[in-house]
Amino acid sequence: MVVVVEQNASEKDIEGIIRVLHDYGFDVHRSTGVNQTVLGAIGVKPDFDTRQIELLPGVAHVYRITEPYKLASRSFKPENTVLDVRGVKIGGKEIIVMAGPCSVENEKQIFTIAKSVAESGAKFLRGGAFKPRTSPYAFQGMGEEGLKLLRRAADEFGLLVITEVMDRGQIELVEQYTDVIQIGARNMQNYTFLKELGKTSKAVMLKRGLSATFEEWLMSAEYILSGGNKQVALCERGIRTFETATRNTMDISSIPVIHAKSHLPIIADPSHGIGIRDKVIPMTRAAVAAGADGIIVEVHHDPDHALSDGAQSLFPHQFAELMKQIRLIAEAIGRKVA
Amino acid sequence: MVVVVEQNASEKDIEGIIRVLHDYGFDVHRSTGVNQTVLGAIGVKPDFDTRQIELLPGVAHVYRITEPYKLASRSFKPENTVLDVRGVKIGGKEIIVMAGPCSVENEKQIFTIAKSVAESGAKFLRGGAFKPRTSPYAFQGMGEEGLKLLRRAADEFGLLVITEVMDRGQIELVEQYTDVIQIGARNMQNYTFLKELGKTSKAVMLKRGLSATFEEWLMSAEYILSGGNKQVALCERGIRTFETATRNTMDISSIPVIHAKSHLPIIADPSHGIGIRDKVIPMTRAAVAAGADGIIVEVHHDPDHALSDGAQSLFPHQFAELMKQIRLIAEAIGRKVA
């Protein structure tokens, strides 16, 4: 922590600040300039509330000097984390594609879509069985029946499974069917849930909260990592901005910034990121060009009758075409679509 | 739903749109103007995804015409909801004051503070036993031991209890000790949790999410109301804006706007709203002047040694002084502090 003292602070004030810092257990280094004094306070309290010092007489500013996260940080672990999900690597040189419907709706639907995305080269089948919906009156998902269908469809076509868990009470059930657990944006700071996820043996893909900063997102990853689960990927799915013409604003810049700050892989979700089918395509291309380690895209063979998010689901032929484009872009930047 | 057709749409496009609306079960009324056609689509689908229509050829815009919430809406229930918590009325003419520390820390602390806030006129004792913390390394609350102390301290000084529940798994435990259940901002859209809260017999105070719109906030209240629990109050605790000089930006305008849109009472939390002790005072006054039905304020007898949020906790003498000011302001607008 660095404490900047006000220019006109008295020596008494400065001594008072130093005393309080000592009381809180910090080592204090003082730099006295001509106009201004700066105090370096070194200690072992990553969660210290700096406002306690801001309030003292004579204090101009207080800056925390360490990242509040550690295990998620690239300075703690410089080399990339590469998840190994039953032999498929996430975070390496290859870009992984996850595709499927928003919700599992019935056997025919999920098998049709699974076949089609497998043929185009997806490695994972996505599909929700528990759906977080803004309205209590909306379709809430098929539950365990949906999980069973999802697993069978994936197995049939050689795909892995990724699906959402909404609550710590569902973890045990969903673990039986999925390969990767997906955590939704609205749960990014559900701390009791995050702690539980630190104990699962499954990999976790943690979506970014609607208004989360990079630091908050990495702090949430830290909750899972500190619980003992090192298999964590991040997922950019768009943030809230003032724009209402799109569902969210897909923040492509999170890709290079997270790569600089953290060793964890980052997946892009352009379907939720922009929310309108024809614009999902350019945004997926952009995510790959910016360096995403994977993409997760909604695909539906009959989106007009989808029970949720049909408007942002690609038709299978659009998905096939998109795969061709991103293979070329991956090559242009020295990577490869798995 | 109102569908505005593009100015240059063909008759064939318009007929296509009407056919799709019929397929989805809507009654369609057509208004043909000189330059533009507008379709009114009337039906019973509050959660219909309007993007399904936006994508059709010839569609310029689609507007949902009904609020997605119903039970929370003032047009559904014009008269104010007044909660009755063991005889104390929230949402009536009187303004209710809730006060206490951020966290319950020990017996001496909670009894000292309870005594002091009761003497100044608070009706509720607040205090956290389960704490949502951004960092996994921070103090996470005393748990059940804290609940017991909180209840005993409140009972001793004739106060009611309000405390936070973080997860549906904690409801049953906390219900035994509290009078009102507080739901934190980060849980505002934790839907499995909200559903469970619809079944509790306790009143619920639902905090606004960090970036939630009024509609989303009322939709979350709708989840609780639709589960059968009609004892719901809302709590404004500040939203996120670009400003970093304050913890949050206390949105005083939510008070008159929520009063217009909903019959539910609204409580103001200036401690979290602004986050710095000396500015909590003017913001509390502002909330009362704007028409808040209650305030919840952090008070600590020794904030420098508080385990959480000391910087935003008032000293007991500041709280006493604040009570005097808000009594005068309440009178100026024809209300009264209970």
Next chain:
Amino acid sequence: MVVVVEQNASEKDIEGIIRVLHDYGFDVHRSTGVNQTVLGAIGVKPDFDTRQIELLPGVAHVYRITEPYKLASRSFKPENTVLDVRGVKIGGKEIIVMAGPCSVENEKQIFTIAKSVAESGAKFLRGGAFKPRTSPYAFQGMGEEGLKLLRRAADEFGLLVITEVMDRGQIELVEQYTDVIQIGARNMQNYTFLKELGKTSKAVMLKRGLSATFEEWLMSAEYILSGGNKQVALCERGIRTFETATRNTMDISSIPVIHAKSHLPIIADPSHGIGIRDKVIPMTRAAVAAGADGIIVEVHHDPDHALSDGAQSLFPHQFAELMKQIRLIAEAIGRKVA
């Protein structure tokens, strides 16, 4: 500037950073802790681009330690600035009320409104002659003719004049008719204009930009102050947030925060802040309760036929009633409406 060095930085990196800081002309103080080194860099470059240091190998963070503004800062001038506009004091103990229509429309309109607001106790007549409008097809104001009417109406009823200038080319003209020059939110960072305003002899009321932080707002005030004009007041008029139910989000917290950071007076504009007539009233009360030095409110005798912003204009009888309420609130906090 404080430079925090990465925990694993080499001594060579640290020496490199120090060398570069010296090259830029800074004095460097080094604090070497067990785990981390912190460098204090002291110099006279308020506008130094700290990213130049952030990019160096071994740098973890850089913090600017001085406010980038000086003349606007309370640490530079601890006592309140009190503007004296022809004997009316803005920024003292008394709260000043400015009222009038959005736009000057014709003689009858401005004289009717001027009479009515004067009778209720306003000190200033507001009214636009040059109107910034989002649409090029909207009413753009009466121009000089409007200024003449505004001045005559104000003089007739013993009021002072405040009106907007949109461009540095209009300053000379408007100065002849107004007592205070109002700068609109969209011009808050029009720097060539701000420089010119440093040279006028009139007081300036600078509105906050739609998404401006407090620091940016004070930097814009600094432009005017550094040009030699010390008669500057700030005006909170609402910021942009995600909420679309109101025109803007009136940020009441700017009042206590600006009072802490700066010696300049702050006026509240609830008409633009919330944008709907019936909610202007509680928001005005809140602004006074929070400590505003003045309020500026739109009033129109026939708002249904106003050429602009009728929906947010109070009827004269509402304004009269509001004046009574704020007199009581001012008293409750030890102030007085002038």
Next chain:
Amino acid sequence: MVVVVEQNASEKDIEGIIRVLHDYGFDVHRSTGVNQTVLGAIGVKPDFDTRQIELLPGVAHVYRITEPYKLASRSFKPENTVLDVRGVKIGGKEIIVMAGPCSVENEKQIFTIAKSVAESGAKFLRGGAFKPRTSPYAFQGMGEEGLKLLRRAADEFGLLVITEVMDRGQIELVEQYTDVIQIGARNMQNYTFLKELGKTSKAVMLKRGLSATFEEWLMSAEYILSGGNKQVALCERGIRTFETATRNTMDISSIPVIHAKSHLPIIADPSHGIGIRDKVIPMTRAAVAAGADGIIVEVHHDPDHALSDGAQSLFPHQFAELMKQIRLIAEAIGRKVA
């Protein structure tokens, strides 16, 4: 305009609303459903303030059904606008690259950089002579001397010129030296300035405001187009979000969305968009992959000594490498870098 009537509105209220709409000159079409009445109000008032109707008794919602802009809209002009700047086409199949320093600093600097970016394939030389700076104490640009150097350097190496104009008073001067006039983000809603730009014979590149919606941005373009200047391009330069780790948040989604809403070309400015050199590269690639019609990038041969924005300027060898990558990406999506 569509007026949705409240479910419990009386017939008298509905008639009252219709009467007011007629008074304002609208044609009214009424659709009476079982539960709800909807009124279509058709007229020729693009700037009508819909709040005038929202306030009437019985009104639930009002929706404007026409875009407030017309000349900028793709429904008005379906085919792409292609600017022709002395033979270089902006908005066609080819992607145009603009590069150069943030500010013109001296002859040697601008000639060195011009030579290098020309060799790598840029078509335009960028460089500021008038600089909008947050601080009045920062370097404000070389003025006319800088314009002369910029023109000479561009001519020497076969480049076109793009440079910023900050104020309507500077247009006449800058027109003599530049090929395209750049309008900065903080001037996007400087309406007196935009009107003047409608009269210049030069093409204009209009940057997006820091918090501007797509509609507001296109409304500002409308100001220029409606003044008679049809040579307008838009420039995405990043918006403000809650993230503080980057200068701005580059909104890549504006590229496909603007292409859908408007016929005007869109240029991407990743240097301001993200603000840190090494991340400019992936963001430029992403912009091209998303379909940008051009890019504008800061390049400096000695960024450590740049007078402004050195931290976001590429080294010439990085720029050369970037050109290679975007040529490959352009090919992957069926376009070409000019």
